[in-house]
Amino acid sequence: MTVQTEPAPEWLRCAGCGGTVYGKRYRRDLNVCPDCGLHGRLTAPERIERLLDEGAVPLTGGAAVAEDPLAFLDRRPYPESLAAARRATGLEDAVVGVRGTVHGHPVVAAVMDFRFFGGSMGSLAGERLTEAMETSLRERIPLLLVTASGGARMQEGALALLQMAKTSQAMGRLDEAGILTISLITDPTYGGVAASFATLSDVILAEPGARLGFAGRRVIEQTIRQRLPEGFQTAEFLAARGLVDGVVSRGALRGTLSRLLAATVPATPPERPYTLIRTGDELPPRDAWETVRLARHVDRPTTLDYIGYLLEGFQELHGDRLAADCPAIVGGLGRLGGVPVMLIGHEKGHRTADRAKRNFGMATPAGYRKSARLMRLAAKLGVPVVTLIDTPGAYPGIEAEENGQAVAIAESIRLMSALPVPIVSVITGEGGSGGALALGVADRVLALSGAVYSVISPEGCAAILWKDAAAAPQAAGALRLTTRDLLALGVIDAVVPEPPGGAHEDPGGTAELLRDALIGILGELTPLRGTELVEARRDRFRRYGLAPA
Template sequence: MTSMMERSPGFPAAPSEEPDWMSCRRCRVLLYRKRFDRAGGVCPECGWHSPLGADRRVATLLDRESAVRVAPPETVHDPLSFVDLEPYADRLSKARARTGLDDAVQVVRGTIQGRPVVAAVMDFAFLGGSLGAAAGEAVAVAAETALADQAPLLLVTASGGARMQEGTLSLMQMAKTAGAMARLDEAGLLTVSLITDPTYGGVAASFATLSDVLIAEPGARMGFAGPRVIEQTIRQKLPGDFQTAEFLLGHGLIDGVRARAELPYLLGTLLSAAARREGRDGGGVGDGGGGEEGGGGRARERDAEDVAVRDPRGLTRRPVDQAVRLARDLGRPTTLDHVAEWTDRFVELRGDRAGGGDCPAIAGGLAVVDGLPLVVVGHQKGHTTDELVRRNFGMPSPAGYRKAMRLMRLAAKLRLPLVTLIDTPGAYPGLEAEEHGQAHAIAECIRLMGSLPVPVVSVITGEGGSGGALALGVANEVLICENGVYSVISPEGCAAILWRSPEAAGTAAAALKIDAASMLELGVVDGVVPEPDGGAHRDPAAAARLVRRAVVHAVRRLRGRDGADLVAERRARYRRFGSVDASLKEKGILP
């Protein structure tokens, strides 16, 4: 098979045909061209990512010699017979001669780290990567090819916006491509956008931002209107980093900013987590990340026994106030600690996509654990004062719950199990949180979790505080760590309200029965995950491995179940709470 690099006339000239030295466009440092090319077109001094043509982009992202061109059908040519300073037909001819490309989007089939993918790659050198009929058709054909192949779609964007010379036919490409993306959503196929500099106008307002995962190169700019237009409209000076990848990440509009060298591994991880296996989609689960032989660099535990304690009589009772202290210990593993111990393959996804920002109190993403592709979402506290402050002590804002919901919907779309890790004093009770609809965000999260047609497993790893915890806790199987607690209100809050004294927190904790053994007796949880002697903080790695074993066992038990049955079972679980249960009477828990 001939590589795209070898057969495409659009590939950049060999370094020997260009001057040996060049100047970085950003820092103006003199660079040796061969070193610059070996670095993927990235300045070693300032990190500037130079533009790449479509063919070279394909060569840097896809496995060597795996790319096969997909030719879109012919589209209308110069539909308006448009003339500005020169005829549009002449502009097209010159662009084709100069770039060796038919139009601004190239479509290929290929693989990334051995995983199949269809890619639509834009080239800014062709009339500024503008979106016209041919470019829109190419994106639509790429989506249809991905649908036919049942493969993920990768979009690499670089565009100044719609192609004005094609009038409203150019505008219609936004609807065409959005419809093509919707079909992939309906089919449950992963879509990924790699945002490169620049991505504006009709491309940003259609297919580029409709992908499941949005990754941008450092410094890449994306927006609907350009900064010059915005400044003229609002008559204000814009921030220096306005619309850059870093700006977008801070406002919750993309998932990450990654250097060019990281992209093949990152994309390979995403494709691995979203991999389909024939006949494995029941209940939303297929093997991925190594198939039957494992994934993520961890040993498989297909037949591992259940580590969770299911009978309250098998638990050692301790004073409830002691459990509260242990649940809050800063040495306990956080969500990201658990994920780091569970697997080597994890891509954190960030942002609520609604401009609310990226709430640091919620962390989550796509992972492969013991060969199982999962979506993991959890509260994130921290171990130091600085981290606790930055993570808002694990108390999510509305943007945090909306980020969680975005990941939950991704799990449903890709038919992947959802695992949630709960450790929060509660949702953030602040002025800004209320202004942005904290109650509504929590309610939506609870409703969505109850309706997901995939296996859902929740683990209370530390503190399960109020509705802020329940928003991540509506599951088919709910587990709690041995020293975890789960409560309608903090013991301090209960003591202040009912005892009217903060000194009564211990008494309130005991009265509320918030410890793991009581939760198991009440049927609120299905099992208790043991901890190392003295608590999870004594050996966080061992504690994380125990949770992993419990999660894997639960997911394997639930996988393959029909989605409708999983939803019905989950709703029935919560429907019965508060009803008179004869078994609880027999145990003496209810009078």
């Protein structure tokens, strides 16, 4: 946000809506316009003060760099421009590194300041960024990157360009070490910064209206001679295309960061008794078609409902980092009984408009790519994965096929098979075909007693084999898709009981039984090494379909 002072210095004019803002109120609101919500720029010291707890300590030391490697001269020698920028900002360069906490959770932060050469990345800025990353690695503390940059610094030529590789390598080492990295994108973030460390973080948050891209709008329009759409490259534009995890207003950033940091603190699952049904004889016989209808009940709890009951400090993560954010799959980090987990599940919604928006729980390829991204993050952080399955199947539309639906499902199955952290899957409603299995390759597979699980929907089976969709009730019985049948077949490990009438009659009570079961099972799986989990999981699925010994 650019502000222009009115004759009275305490009044500012918003560059977004043109409204007049009282200066004290503007600063109290963290430089956010109270009328249009436009987020103005903050300096690096202001960012640190607003995001971190009091007492953040600057990172000191570091290697010296050549300050004028090209003997660059434009309107004046580069050293003179550097000296002027240092006098104007009080900063050494465009990056400030600190060690601090967010609501008590340790973090190393590298914060960019656009006032210093437009936040451009030269050798010293690249060195300060890398030093922060190496401090995070050495001390095994999560890393927070706050970006504001026009790109690599022209006055340092190819050496500035190579800072992209230098910082990206350091981010790679943090990946290998399993340390959480978070980027906060502020306006603007372009060029070499966007195309290196800024977009390599595990979690990418963006302030409202923040622009992120490799080339700026003016450069693109002049190059391709096309008018770009309104909102191009803004945080909201990127979120709709699955490129950022969330657009977070400035006032909510500390809370969001705190939840993310808290969700990665290791904890031991508490010992808690739990009730599971492990043999079909413990379940009464149920009409298959009536069970299907119960599993599809519009008021049956969804993944978001269960998240509200089960998890503390849940932070939803969005996007496949490629093309879209599929609303039929939701996922994120939270704490289950104090234990960090990555929870991922199908989301149908309840009301008609929401169910239509979420494709009735039928995920697109972007949904499975999003879930795969979150599973890989869980593996990096050593966090167990819980999946909640409730879908009639993967979305069968033209666009889904064009974007590789089969490939996305296959890759999800392969990924889960080799994930070196505990996985517990729960069929909460309808488990349909490969769209369900893509979230169901787990160490333990549970089902709520009113759930179903099948290779195809009864209607689909009836249409293919009976040549009559009206034969769906008969097909449902033939498919043996109730939990009593699934236990007998060994397809699921155990059943979580539901109250009389179904989970929709008492969502809170159902969630309590599910929470106790999940905590208990994770307590059994967590002590196992990753290699043990993978070997047992692969052996489990290798045996399906074999005749009993």
